[in-house]
Amino acid sequence: MATIKDVAKAAGVSVATVSRVVNKSPKASKSAIAAVNAAMKTLAYRPNANARALVNQSTNTIGVMVSDVSDPFFGALIKAVDNVARSHNKHLLIGNGYHDAKVEREAIELLINNRCDSLVIHSKGLSDQELIQFAKEVPGLVLINRHIPEIAERCIALDNQQGAYNATQHLLTKGHQHIGYINSYQDIDDAHHRQAGYLQALTEQDLSLNLDYIVAGQPTDEGGEVAMTELLARKLPITAVVCYNDYVAAGALAALEKQHIAVPNDISLMGFDNGLIAKYLHPKLTTMHYPIQTMAEQAAELSLALAKGNNSAIHGKVFEAILVERLSVAKRV
Structure with missing residues (x-):
């Protein structure tokens, strides 16, 4: 498997120049970009995602934690977040929490350690104070189906x-x-x-x-x-x-x-x-x-905006469930 040193040698440039090209630095010259891209193609070189994250201080992913991905309710949530992620050329990293404080904590920490600066979190096990602390650590963290007054502007909840x-x-x-x-x-x-x-x-x-x-x-x-x-x-x-x-x-x-x-x-x-x-x-x-798709979309957009430092673009919201009448209720005579 080709390394960044192999690419640098084939392109006739330094490792630092290859790194600049890979990370789309404006300091890379047109000739260097052409030479490095040609070398990467010839050598079938794939930039290491973690290495790029170290340079950019983030990954191209949105972290999502739900209770259980096998539940259709959470499947709909994840699908809605994924739609937003794709529209921003991002991908998802998903964790299960199972409504258990220890498991939720580990899942959130894993997402943070993988440099997800946008997080959409469905947590029922962790305390308000612990989630507030996570929110302080990650500006792009948004809670869904949870309302905490101290961070209400980062909560997309249902009444x-x-x-x-x-x-x-x-x-x-x-x-x-x-x-x-x-x-x-x-x-x-x-x-x-x-x-x-x-x-x-x-x-x-x-x-x-x-x-x-x-x-x-x-x-x-x-x-x-x-x-x-x-x-x-x-x-x-x-x-x-x-x-x-x-x-x-x-x-x-x-x-x-x-x-x-x-x-x-x-x-x-x-x-x-x-x-x-x-x-x-x-x-x-x-x-x-339960408008979970709309809620998840808004949570994802809010998370991305907050991660970029745009604290005024979108605010938290509490949604209402709407009656859908079908055939399982009859008037009592």
Whole structure:
């Protein structure tokens, strides 16, 4: 494999000149550029990315950390960031955090050590203070789906409480008063805020808050099926259920079908996220649209602007989930 010294010898220039050409320095002459490029082509020389990063003090990458790349929700997030990255001639370096503080910390440090000066971070495990410290270290760090007041201008978040409130309110307007809630068992702000929104909507209608109507499980279709089965076993007069996300709703739907309970005629079902699965369930799922693509695009643009020192171009933002009516909710007669 050819080295930079081989290129310099073949081009008849110094190693420093080759380095200037590789890093597109304006100090390189036209004749040197032509000679070095010809030598690199002849020798099939590829500049070392890490070496170039040392000269430029950055890489041509945007770092992204999500919980789990296998989750379609995070796949949509990554795809949106990648679209922005490509429009700026950059590539992605991706890490998984799994909502675990230790793993998230290691993933972020790895991205920083790989000289990603733009970072889009989805963190649920790390404390506010630790993320604030990371933000001080990396000017181009932006948080997505997390709002920290001290660095609010670098947060692209969703109002999860308002979203769950609106979901529950929609069922209330349809005449439902005995409304169950299937939450995620995860100790993260999304789960806490969505349950708070559900309870807020009931409280405003002066409905009694019976915690037997709430069950928590894994935020997956399997978890939703187990949770719905548990909820039905409590023999409550439930006419509608709000679910933590669409996959939980899919599992809940499966549990109801197994017990020959019709949706929405017997029990109405409400999802959250408006993922791809929502419109392919039967019946099609009424849900709250989580604008993750738009949020991820804005987070990526903000990260790139901040990395360039442009602190006034874009600001943080809190988005709202929007009701998407389909066929899984019916009016209570």
